[in-house]
Amino acid sequence: PPPNALAQSFGQYYSRQYPLPPVAQRYDGIAFRTATKQLGYHPYPTPCAINTVEGFQGRHACVNCGFCNGWGCPNGAKSSTLTTVLRSAVATGRCQVRSECYAFQVKLDATGRAKSVLYVDRNFAVQEQPARLIILACSAVDTPRLALLSACSTHPNGLGNNQSGMVGENLTTHATPSVVVQITDGVHSWDTYRGAWNTISIDDFQNLSSFGDLPGSVVFPRGGVVSAVGPSPGYPLGSGGPISLAVGIMKPPGLYAGGGNTFSPTGAWGAGLMQAMASGYGGAAYVLGVCEELPQANNRVDLDPSVRDVYGFPVARITYTSHPNDLAISEYVANRLVAVGDAMLASIGAAGSSAAAPTQSMDEAPRYFVHQHGTMRMGSSPATSVVNRYGQFWDIPNLFVADGSLFPTAGGYNPTHTIEALAHWVASYIAANGASVMAQTE
Ligand SMILES: Cc1cc2nc3c(=O)[nH]c(=O)nc-3n(C[C@H](O)[C@H](O)[C@H](O)COP(=O)(O)OP(=O)(O)OC[C@H]3O[C@@H](n4cnc5c(N)ncnc54)[C@H](O)[C@@H]3O)c2cc1C
Ligand code: SF4
Known part of the structure; x- marks a missing residue:
């Protein structure tokens, strides 16, 4: 494969080349590359976990249809779990997938070891599945919820809560400073309908301490990755997606358009809406940061005291307040990225403008919350973490976690590759030590 620019610039973080x-870069990605290079940054192709060589691992190559984000890939090029790990596991004949089942309790035996999972099957019948070893991987909202739902006489506040009391705490997401790069000349188009959603990034905003004009309100100068992103037809509700765009335009003037959009609503319907859509969709490209938000104990998942799900169990209640540092970072990065947008427009000779999306706290404007981590944090001490460095409950040796809830901090990247790496890390530990793990008692 051709050399990877990131490996060249920041090679110390990579032990080997991507396979x-x-x-392929989208048009806005090429403009982003030109613009960021001009401004002294270091663009590199975003690692996408998308198959680009026909036949690799028996799958098709990407055809740049643009439906990655929010939809399944029509030809299996996107390396989602369904086409990679699950398919391989089922093919061994030693893995059974029971879909449409809802786990609601992990049961323990008299020695304190996990012994089974209670679940409701697709016919609404309760089943009990015995197991020698159990892994929770319901993501950062439902894994702590399941641990809390599994409270019993020896773990009255939920599994994992006896020592640290931290189950559900330190929920994190990412600040998403963004800039809309709007073409207004009616001639050019970013042509963002096709291709993968995020094809090019820079890491120059990861460590903000080197930026001389950082405001005093930033106490922890950690930013994140910045990329040129969609809209894409597969992401209709995201910034600039057709539905989000139309809904934003149709709102009464004076309201926030929502969805990260920075234009002002006009309330247009009919022909006016069609005209606004024609200039907005395809005319807008986005520069998006994924910046670290600080873990806070009060940002958490717990069991809702009154709302129940369809099975009668308490739903997860999410409590989240943005830290002032999160807001300061977001505003600073967004304002810096306006220059990137302007340089993108100049690089293709288009008339237009770049505008930073408003920075709002989660309390003011609940935004989409697609990255979730931190609620079952891993660590080196049972006093300050829920599980150990292998995702193993401190006091239940045959119970593990393998998802984003392990993250002690959010990091400044889209999280899924790290979640996958952690799943491999946990699985490797179990594979190497399974027999002794299963023999351990508290
Ligand atoms: C719109 C959107 C865009 C995103 N874009 C990106 C991106 O560009 N890059 C990136 O890195 N990440 C992105 N993410 C985040 C990414 O999807 C997650 O990080 C990733 O899916 C987490 O994987 P996981 O297997 O840990 O959890 P999940 O994929 O959430 O899987 C958890 C599974 O557990 C099941 N489950 C939950 N509770 C129970 C229960 N009680 N019983 C039985 N089953 C249960 C759920 O049904 C689900 O199938 C995006 C997310 C969204 C929603
Ligand atoms: S653009 Fe995305 S959805 Fe379309 S073929 Fe490529 S990986 Fe699959």
Whole structure:
């Protein structure tokens, strides 16, 4: 494969080359590359986990249809779990997938070891599945919820809560400073309908301490990755997606358009709406940061005291307040990225403007919350973490976690590759030590 620019610039973080060449750049990605280079940054192709070579691992190559984000891939090029790990596991004949089942309790035996999972099957019948070893991987909202739902006489506040009391705490997401790069000349188009959602990034905003004009309100100068992103037809509700765009335009003037959009609503319907859609969709490209938000104990998942799900169990209640540092970072990065947008427009000779999306706290404007981590944090002491460095409950040796809830901090990247790496890390530990793990008692 061709050399990876990131490996060249920041090679110390990479032990070996990626197995495949990067996905094709979109038009806005090429402009982003030109613009960021001009401004002294270091663009590199975003690692996308998308198959770019026909036949690799028996799958098709990406055809740049643009439906990655929010939809299944029509030809299996996107390396989602369904087409990779699950398929391989089922093919061994030693893995059974029971879909449409809802786990609601992990049961313990008299020695304190996990012994079974209670679940409701697709016919609404309660089943009990005995197991020698159990892994929770319901993501950062439902894994702590399941641990809390599993409260019993020896773990009255939920599994994992006896020592640290931290189950559900330190929920984190990402600040998402963004800039809309709007073409207004009616001639050019970013042509963002096709291709993968995120094809090019820079890491120059990861450590903000080197930026001389950082405001005093930033106490922890950690930013994150910045990328040129969609809209894409597969992401209709995201910034600039067709539905989010139309809904934003149709709102009464004076309201926030929502969805990260920075234009002002006009309330247009009919022909006016169609005209606004024609200039907005395809005319807007986005520069998006994924910046670290600080873990806070009060940002958490717990069991809702009154709302129940369809099975009668308490739903997860999410409590989240943005830290002032999160807001300061977001505002600073967004304002810096306006220059990137302006340089993108100049690079293609288009008339237009770049505008930073408003920075709002989660309390003011609940935004979409697609990255979730931190609620079952891993660590080196049972006093300050829920599980150990292998995702193993401190006091239930045959119970593990393998998802984003392990993250002690959010990091400044889209999280899924790290979640996958952690799943491998946990699985490798179990594979190497399974027999002794299963023999351990508290
Ligand atoms: C719109 C959107 C865009 C995103 N874009 C990106 C991106 O660009 N890059 C990136 O890195 N990440 C992105 N993410 C985040 C990414 O999807 C998650 O990080 C990733 O899916 C987490 O994987 P997981 O297997 O840990 O959890 P999940 O994929 O959430 O899987 C958890 C599974 O557990 C099941 N489950 C939950 N509770 C129970 C229960 N009680 N019983 C039985 N089953 C249960 C759920 O049904 C689900 O199938 C995006 C997310 C969204 C929603
Ligand atoms: S653009 Fe995305 S959805 Fe379309 S083929 Fe490529 S990986 Fe699959």
